[in-house]
Amino acid sequence: MDLSNKKRYTILSILFFLPVGFIITMLLSKDNYNPLDIIKKDIIELPENADSLQFNNHLTVLSFLGTNPKDNSIAALNLKELVYDRNKGFKTFQVVVMLPHEAKEEADELLKEIKSYEDLRFWHILYTDEANIRKTFESLRSDVELDENLSCNSVYIIDKDLNQRGRLDDRTDKEIEDNISPYGLYNYDCIKVAVLKNKMAAEDMRVLFKEYRDKRKGKFNESQNRREKDLTE
Secondary structure, eight states: HHHHHHHHHHHHHHHHHHHHHHHHHHHHHHHOOOOEEEOOOOOOOOOOOOTTOOSTTTTTEEEESSSOOOGHHHHHHIIIIIIIIIHHSSTEEEEEEEEEGHHHHHHHHHHHHTTTTOOOOEEEEEEOHHHHHHOOOOOTTSSSOOOOEEEEEEEEOOOTOOOOBBBSSSOHHHHTTTTTOOOOOOSEEEOOIIIIIIIIIIIHHHHHHHHHHHHHTTTOOGGGGOOOHHHHH
């Protein structure tokens, strides 16, 4: 066999075995994953409301768009397109936007902007008073504060058991290598498309849905959960 034929067969072998190896790796690792961290427990339940919206038994993305929600239209559109549209087919998934009563007119206009011809059955607006909005927000672990209009660009993940989910350690491999101190990702900035698309939608929500699927099938191992003390000891 001449050199050119050897090269050809080598290349063909690589092209054949590379995808096979990838599939085998995926099959071996599909049940081994890090569940999305519980970063705060006992988030208070949503206040009483006409639509009986609640965190319990739902996987919720919680948003605060304030008294002038149209001012936060970019955040709302990004949330709808990058997170809601991707996850609306999953059972128990919902987006809940907490707004003061006086924001209703603007909220209706904003919904018209983001709706187009999409199904918004799982996108809910909960109108309540300022005290309830602040009480709910203050029960969360957050890197940001509500502004004077009761809004922020960040959204929060609440699981079926009223636990806030996120990342206790959001360092890159390079940062870990360089011994950078751990830092978390507790809320997801809707203005930062890369965070919303690549971290929240593509990774964290997917992992959380998988966790609950595994729990239903009796395949979830609670010992897989990463705990905050592991990062501080």
